[in-house]
Amino acid sequence: MPRPPGAPRGWRSLRVLMTTLGAAGDHLPLLGVARALAARGHGLMCALDEPWRTRAEALGLEAVSLGPAPVVVQRGSMTRPVEGSIAFLRRAVIPRVPAMVEALERASRAHRADVILGHHISLGAPWAARRLGIPWAMACVAPASWTSLEQVTVYPGMPDKDRYSPRVMRGAVALGKRVTNALVDPLLNRHRRALGLPVARGTMFNEMFSGIVNLGLWHPVFRAPAADDAPRSTVCGFVRPPELLVADPRPGARVRAFLERGAPPIVITLGTSVPHAAERFFARALSWCAATGTRAVLLTGGARVDPSLVPPCGIVEAYIPLEDLLPRASAVVHHGGLGTIAAALRAGVPMVCVPHLHDQFDNAARCRRLGVSVTVHRRHRGGLGAAIARVTGDPSFRSAARTVQAAIAGEDGANRAAEELERAMGA
Known part of the structure; x- marks a missing residue:
């Protein structure tokens, strides 16, 4: 691909495979980043659920399907604040990991991808990248996933306070990770063994920040960088949604x-x-x-x-x-x-x-x-x-x-x- 006007000397085009899953708030920011990369002269392929695949194509991006998404009804523990996130991972995300890895590997080979850019709960993305021998990068759409003792983070069930003591925050973060690992690691490791990957501890959090760069898609006014953020983490700013994917986006x-x-x-x-x-x-x-x-x-x-x-x-x-x-x-x-x-x-x-x-x-x-x-x-x-x-x-x-x-x-x-x-x- 030719160097775009204004690109620095030594610029080279990347072939990027972008993937995400979830609700509109999980898709629109990453589609915005994908559009920006394409506008800068890079080759983009998106691996998405329906109907987001067709919406990406409407934006002029190449896209493939991640395969059929399970129909998961929000009820019971999925609707309760403290249990909801773990229940969502166990019912809606983790069962899809093997199929996601296979879909990403197929798309990556077809696209000849240099790098996979994935949402922070695209749990199959770093596995696929490792099996393919290419790097992966993480894009996080909300700062609650960037655990920090320097930043006050309010998790479900915690009172909303301006400040917590370091001891309380250390305990909250440690407890959250311990519970998540206990409920998530056995399921993920079952898939890892089936895919020929070694069993691991703390799989979700360790994999989440294992990329070559961790992109925070919010403004520093909302959540500033912290000294104890994971290495290679950068707060980039809010991403405006790309052209709105409706026939007439204006109010009727x-x-x-x-x-x-x-x-x-x-x-x-x-x-x-x-x-x-x-x-x-x-x-x-x-x-x-x-x-x-x-x-x-x-x-x-x-x-x-x-x-x-x-x-x-x-x-x-x-x-x-x-x-x-x-x-x-x-x-x-x-x-x-x-x-x-x-x-x-x-x-x-x-x-x-x-x-x-x-x-x-x-x-x-x-x-x-x-x-x-x-x-x-x-x-x-x-x-x-x-x-x-x-x-x-x-x-x-x-x-x-x-x-x-x-x-x-x-x-x-x-x-x-x-x-x-x-x-x-x-x-």
Whole structure:
């Protein structure tokens, strides 16, 4: 591939195999990095689940399927904060590792890949790279996975505090790793033996940071680099989602008319990662809006909403790009997903975070410490309305959000991540 204009002397094109799995918040940042790498003249192949494979192709990227994804219904332990992450790994991720390794090896050989770039829970990626004799690089979409004693990380079940003593943080990190290893290592080692790889301890965390570079896809304002971060770790910045993968990404005529005929509404969304909680959550939010006359745009992501619950001051849509909607909002109420948070910070909009699972508790805590949000426990029935009233009525939240907006303006996390991968590969 010819050297692109402006490339430094000695530049060489890389052939990159990118893979990820999970919800939209896991795919969109890595697709953004893939687009940046392609724009810089590198050859890209994406290995993804359906329908993300076809969405990658719509962005002009080559893509292959990771194979059929298991249908995993979120219920029982998968919906409980403390148990949810381990249950998700055991039921939805680990059973796929052998098939993922095979799919990545096939795609890598077909693409003649120089490097595999994988999401931090793409557990098969480092194994495939090792068997192929090529390097791998990790891209992490939320800072909770970067355990640090220097940074306050709030894990599910922990109180949200500004500070914890080093002793408490050491204990929390050690306990989390010990429990994860005990519940995950036996399953992963069964697959390792079948693939001819040696049995290992601490497989998940050790493999996660074993790459030639570890890319943190968030801004340092949100989670700064720490002295005890794993070697070769770099905080790159939030990644804007690539061109939105819908026929008409702009708000439709009905939504535009709603936005133009009244005060800025609140936006209510649960993203795509907690569908089990949507119906009850939306009912509570709409009940408060109806009681107070607060204008609201409800984004369901396809979840069911009883039409009788929607007040005249509200409007319901399956999906509207947040980048288009949030600049016209008074606040956003959401689950604590980092994609939603990044969009809100770029728009300078205050938030109410209602975390349910995984990294959402840590994300919500970081937003609270920035002064841009209030966190509400998902089972606190009366707390949601009070929190919305607080962030929309107290100008300090909007002021703090505008301060963060200015700090991250102009960031290009995708290009920074691409540069770091080039540097690690000597390209």
